[in-house]
Amino acid sequence: MxxxxxxxxxxxxxxxxxxxxxxxxxxxxxxxxxxxxxxxxxxxxxxxxxxxxxxxxxxxxxxxxxxxxxxxxxxxxxxxxxxxxxxxxxxxxxxxxxxxxxxxxxxxxxxxxxxxxxxxxxxxxxxxxxxxxxxxxxxxKIVNINLSNPLEEQRSKYQRRLKTQINKANRLLSLKVAETKEDFQEFQDLYYANMKRIKAKKRYFFSDEYFEKFISSNDYITEVLLAIDNETKKTIAACMFVKTNTMVQYHLSGSDEKFLHLNGSKFLIDQMRIKATKEGYKNFNLGGGLGANENDSLFRFKSSFSDEYHPFxxxxxxxxxxxxxxxxxxxxxxxxxxxxxxxxxxxxxx
The missing domain is CATH 3.40.630.30 (Gcn5-related N-acetyltransferase (GNAT))
Incomplete structure (x- = not known):
């Protein structure tokens, strides 16, 4: 010992x-x-x-x-x-x-x-x-999407309203995988705007150095997905996802306040679900509510994707x-x- x-x-x-x-x-x-x-x-x-x-x-x-x-x-x-x-x-x-x-x-x-x-x-x-x-x-509770299940079975767990929102988003939005410095900057700008909108504490306003080191690390795979409005060609939402072993983690996100009605973040989570399933990942951790609160809007947003929960x-x-x-x-x-x-x-x- x-x-x-x-x-x-x-x-x-x-x-x-x-x-x-x-x-x-x-x-x-x-x-x-x-x-x-x-x-x-x-x-x-x-x-x-x-x-x-x-x-x-x-x-x-x-x-x-x-x-x-x-x-x-x-x-x-x-x-x-x-x-x-x-x-x-x-x-x-x-x-x-x-x-x-x-x-x-x-x-x-x-x-x-x-x-x-x-x-x-x-x-x-x-x-x-x-x-x-x-x-x-x-x-x-934290919300998990079981990626071991077939794609249609995963989607069957979506709440009815979410299915309607995703169908609409698929018609109005396009997916882009962030690759350039400009793409990642768009993600950061949307994330900061989101933090200001919800009046987040100072510690959630991560520095440029934080994002640069996070994205460049080889200890895990970081992917940032962007939602593009087909009509205006504007980036209206962005999400950061992190992959390790068999797990995909929904980490950070941001949306343009003027385009919240297009449900860009929901569109991107759905797109990552499909992408990660095809890549062989087993679990998609969406996390829980603000401060692990099961009654707030953040938890309701995440639990609309799945009824599989894990205790935190x-x-x-x-x-x-x-x-x-x-x-x-x-x-x-x-x-x-x-x-x-x-x-x-x-x-x-x-």
């Missing part, structure tokens, strides 16, 4: 090549473009005989203290590794992680789990006993409760004021 901390691309890539399944959220490149200048991206590799588990995290300095905390990248990450037996004893894994967190003076850990890797919940189900406090929290959990762990409470008190935050985690960073989140 041993633990290794992987921080270099070659060793990170080598580990991922050895596991059964992973998403682009687990890759080295995505961690590098997601972290701030002061964060450290690590993959905590645990080995016990023929079982190995890797937990990718961003370790962050807590300003004004000697302590740190850890968080997963935005998306669906969590641990990946070899196939664990049903009777896998998690106690050694738990102790190894806690010892590492204490050694590195990590006060708390927040991890967004991957809905397609069910063994993640087993690893963390008991990690909340003793002098530390942890929990798995269910945040809602996050893992919250307080390693050092005394220091966690001290930080909350220092920042004058009441413990019951929010479900945000870690609570002492609440002011930074607003």
């Amino acid at each position: 041993k633990i290794e901390i992987l921080t270099e691309k070659n060793e990170w890539d080598e580990f991922l090549e050895s596991v059964e399944d992973y998403g682009f959220y687990h890759t080295f490149d995505y961690h590098q473009i997601s972290k701030s200048e002061t964060d450290q991206a690590v993959l905590i590799k645990y080995t016990n005989n023929d079982i190995f588990i890797g937990l990718p995290l961003l370790i962050r300095k807590i300003e004004g203290t000697e302590y740190f905390d850890a968080i997963s990248v935005y998306g669906y990450a969590g641990p990946v590794g070899s196939k664990t037996p049903l009777n896998f004893n998690t106690s050694n894994y738990e102790k190894t992680l806690i010892d590492f967190f204490n050694e590195k003076k990590i006060v708390s850990v927040f991890d967004r789990l991957n809905p397609y890797l069910t063994f993640q919940n087993i690893l963390f189900s008991n990690l909340g006993e003793g002098s530390y406090f942890g929990e798995l929290e269910y945040l809602g 959990f996050v893992w919250k762990l307080i390693v050092n409760k005394e220091e966690y409470d001290n930080l909350c008190n220092k920042n004058k935050i009441l413990k019951m004021s929010s479900s945000f985690f870690p609570l002492y960073r609440l002011a930074e989140h607003k």
Whole structure:
């Protein structure tokens, strides 16, 4: 039984090549473009005989203290590794992680789990006993289109209104795959306009460098599709999709407000569904609602494509409760004021 901390691309890539399944959220490149200048991206590799588990995290300095905390990248990450037996004893894994967190003076850990890797919940189900406090929290459902099914069967799951909208869009719109710098710039412009329209927080306005590094990475396949209005020849919507192993992920999108009635984003999701099925992908993850809310308009938009859902959990762990409470008190935050985690960073989140 041993633990290794992987921080270099070659060793990170080598580990991922050895596991059964992973998403682009687990890759080295995505961690590098997601972290701030002061964060450290690590993959905590645990080995016990023929079982190995890797937990990718961003370790962050807590300003004004000697302590740190850890968080997963935005998306669906969590641990990946070899196939664990049903009777896998998690106690050694738990102790190894806690010892590492204490050694590195990590006060708390927040991890967004991957809905397609069910063994993640087993690893963390008991990690909340003793002098530390942890929990798995269910945040809602994410929508999946099962690409293993025939195309017509997939489409039969569409809500009636969506079918009508797609039929109309197929008559009025044309598909273009982004290839040039100008194509990608059109996507960015539409994405930024979308974020302004919904009054998104500043952290969702990604930099030009972010997009350049994302699209140029070889750790995964990024495709941007554009919807062109046949009448005006104008690009009225654009979506970014990411492909890894057997998975396609709907990542970012934007639409021209003047052409929302043409349902460009829905048209592009449908086009990617057809394209990815022909290419042999098995699942198309559309994600969930805003903040995993199953009652908002974003979730209703996505669930109009499919009735197949996967549960989305996050893992919250307080390693050092005394220091966690001290930080909350220092920042004058009441413990019951929010479900945000870690609570002492609440002011930074607003």
